[in-house]
Amino acid sequence: MVIIPTDLNNSSYANDPLFPWLLSIEKELDDWYSGNRSGGDLDNLLSDCISTFKNNAQYRNDLRFLKIWFLYLEGSKDYENIFREMEENEICIGYSLLYEWYAYFLEAKGKWKEAHIIYHIGISRKAEPIEKLKWAQSLFVKRMSERLNTFSLGKVDGGEQVEVGMKLINPWSAFILEELLKKIHPRITKYDGYHLSKKAYSGKVALSSLKKSSRNKIIEIGGKKYQIKGCAGQGGFAQVFKAYVDSNPDDAVALKIQRPAFPWEFYMYRQLDERISGKQRSSFGFAHKIHIYSDCSILICDYLAHGTLQDAINSYVVTGKFMEEVLCIYYTTEMLYMLETLHSVGIIHGDFKPDNLLIRYSKDDLSEEGFKDRTDSWLDQTDTYGLCVAVHMMLHNTYMEVERKASDGGYIYLPKSSFKRYWNVELWKALFTKLLNVKPGNNDIELLRSLRKSFLDYMHDNPLLIKKLKGLLVKQRGTLCSA
Numbered sequence: 001m002v003i004i005p006t007d008l009n010n011s012s013y014a015n016d017p018l019f020p021w022l023l024s025i026e027k028e029l030d031d032w033y034s035g036n037r038s039g040g041d042l043d044n045l046l047s048d049c050i051s052t053f054k055n056n057a058q059y060r061n062d063l064r065f066l067k068i069w070f071l072y073l074e075g076s077k078d079y080e081n082i083f084r085e086m087e088e089n090e091i092c093i094g095y096s097l098l099y100e101w102y103a104y105f106l107e108a109k110g111k112w113k114e115a116h117i118i119y120h121i122g123i124s125r126k127a128e129p130i131e132k133l134k135w136a137q138s139l140f141v142k143r144m145s146e147r148l149n150t151f152s153l154g155k156v157d158g159g160e161q162v163e164v165g166m167k168l169i170n171p172w173s174a175f176i177l178e179e180l181l182k183k184i185h186p187r188i189t190k191y192d193g194y195h196l197s198k199k200a201y202s203g204k205v206a207l208s209s210l211k212k213s214s215r216n217k218i219i220e221i222g223g224k225k226y227q228i229k230g231c232a233g234q235g236g237f238a239q240v241f242k243a244y245v246d247s248n249p250d251d252a253v254a255l256k257i258q259r260p261a262f263p264w265e266f267y268m269y270r271q272l273d274e275r276i277s278g279k280q281r282s283s284f285g286f287a288h289k290i291h292i293y294s295d296c297s298i299l300i301c302d303y304l305a306h307g308t309l310q311d312a313i314n315s316y317v318v319t320g321k322f323m324e325e326v327l328c329i330y331y332t333t334e335m336l337y338m339l340e341t342l343h344s345v346g347i348i349h350g351d352f353k354p355d356n357l358l359i360r361y362s363k364d365d366l367s368e369e370g371f372k373d374r375t376d377s378w379l380d381q382t383d384t385y386g387l388c389v390a391v392h393m394m395l396h397n398t399y400m401e402v403e404r405k406a407s408d409g410g411y412i413y414l415p416k417s418s419f420k421r422y423w424n425v426e427l428w429k430a431l432f433t434k435l436l437n438v439k440p441g442n443n444d445i446e447l448l449r450s451l452r453k454s455f456l457d458y459m460h461d462n463p464l465l466i467k468k469l470k471g472l473l474v475k476q477r478g479t480l481c482s483a
Contacts (some may be wrong), residue, residue: 018059021049025068046072054089066092070101079105084404084411096122096133107140115140117402117413120385124401177264184267191270193289193300194263195222200295207257207296210241218247221291221298226255232303237262242303253288254303261297266290268347269301275345283338309390312476317397325423326469327476328394329455332431335387336452342383343445352386384435384444391431392417402436412437427454 028042049068059065069091073082083102092098099122106115119137127133188194201207203220210217210228217228226243229252233240238258245251256265269287276284291298309331316323335352342349392400392415401416413436419425431451438444459465 018049018053018062018065021045021052021068022064025049025071043072043075046075054085054091060090061092061094063092063095063097066095066098070105073102074105080411084406087403093125094127096127096129096136098122099127099133100136103136103140107143121402124399181264188263188267188270191266193287194266195289195291197291197293199293201293201298210239210257221255221300222289226253228255252303254301256299256301257296258299259296261292261295262299263290263292263297266297266299271347275347276341280341283334283341309394313393313397315476322397323394324468324472325395326459326465327472328391329424329427329459329465330469330473331394332387332391333452333455333459335390336448336455339383339387340445340448340452343448349383349386352383352390384438384448388415388432388435391428395419395423395428424458427458430454 025042025045028045032042046068050072053059053065069082069086073079073086076082086098087093099118103115103118103122106112106118119133119140122133123130123137189196205217205219207219210219210231215228215230218225219228220226225246227247229242229244231239232242232254237260238256241255241257243253243255245253266287269285272281272284273286285304286302288300288302290300312327312331313323339349339352389400392398396417398417402413403416404411405414412433415432415436419428434447434451438447459469
């Protein structure tokens with residue numbers, strides 16, 4: 001029952017019918033804190049208030065109403081359904097505060113995975129202020145890392161164990177990375193292609209000058225000359241350049257210049273060499289060498305001229321078109337194959353996204369048997385959210401926005417965008433449903449394998465699709481191939 005103070009003129013709240021409810025809730029809270037009223041009275045008042053205004057567009061983005069929802073949610077055992085109702089009624093879904101509060105609430109209950117997902121949902125919806133939400137997420141990751149009571153690093157090479165006090169760690173923690181680098185240092189120095197100098201890079205051409213104008217400049221690294229042909233990519237800490245070794249166009253490489261020096265990537269390339277063999281290894285890049293200086297590192301890798309999966313997606317975005325479903329299926333199958341391979345040898349990528357996936361065209365011809373033969377089984381682990389983001393971008397040309405939907409008395413996470421009727425909806429629905437809802441601790445290798453098999457079987461049973469795919473790949477290769 002609403003208690004409206006007698007000293008208030010109706011005109012004070014005529015345009016704001018929520019206001020007297022706020023006063024009543026405030027009074028009820030004061031009485032509850034002083035022990036004069038039971039919590040049940042407050043819950044009933046909050047519930048009545050929500051029922052009265054949840055369909056009122058005037059309060060959909062009102063932070064006062066959001067606080068009422070959270071007061072009610074915090075006192076309920078059915079908080080998951082309450083949050084789902086908030087989403088269904090679009091209560092402040094554009095505000096970062098919604099996701100910060102709920103994620104913190106889940107964290108306090110020990111539901112760390114769910115809290116992590118809530119941060120992702122808010123960021124994918126570009127909730128404002130987005131920087132505040134990203135900062136809250138970074139603090140969350142830091143807190144998760146600090147919850148490690150002990151951190152005992154064992155041997156980190158293939159087949160040997162890394163012992164950790166708790167299962168949850170922050171792999172981007174500077175402390176953890178520093179400890180790992182100390183542990184692997186004796187081994188990494190023995191790898192072919194590893195070159196260490198305690199001095200700063202001192203070539204005739206300053207590396208910093210490449211940012212302004214790089215084309216045809218020649219830099220010296222380890223006694224070899226590299227003719228820079230242009231910038232192939234740039235991130236927060238590194239730049240990647242296309243270069244000719246000794247000015248030979250037939251010997252093109254990629255130079256990744258990173259500050260501060262980052263030997264970990266080279267180490268992981270050598271781990272790929274050791275743990276993955278045969279045709280499986282060709283799905284991943286190759287590093288020739290790395291030069292470590294006191295101020296930077298220069299990683300020398302194969303140069304692939306056909307761009308990234310992001311480039312392929314963008315080639316459709318700029319023309320207002322969508323990638324053909326058969327191409328989406330092809331790339332999805334390849335990504336599933338890559339994750340199976342990595343996880344089966346105990347490696348997690350950690351940053352699996354379209355602009356980190358370089359396109360390499362096989363010399364072998366596509367065939368029905370080729371699709372059928374790549375269904376052998378694998379073994380263990382997870383990068384699945386990144387894969388779903390990549391697939392969603394191929395299908396919809398947009399970043400994936402996730403929502404919770406009721407399912408069998410609980411809820412599941414699914415993309416907000418719907419599937420087009422003419423797609424193979426069952427294939428895509430199974431992929432997103434299973435990969436976005438993997439239970440903590442579950443072995444994902446069998447899941448990845450079975451999903452990949454479903455896509456391969458579909459292609460194998462439709463020879464005309466394979467023929468169409470060949471033509472599309474030839475066309476795309478011509479479009480993406482750079483000089």
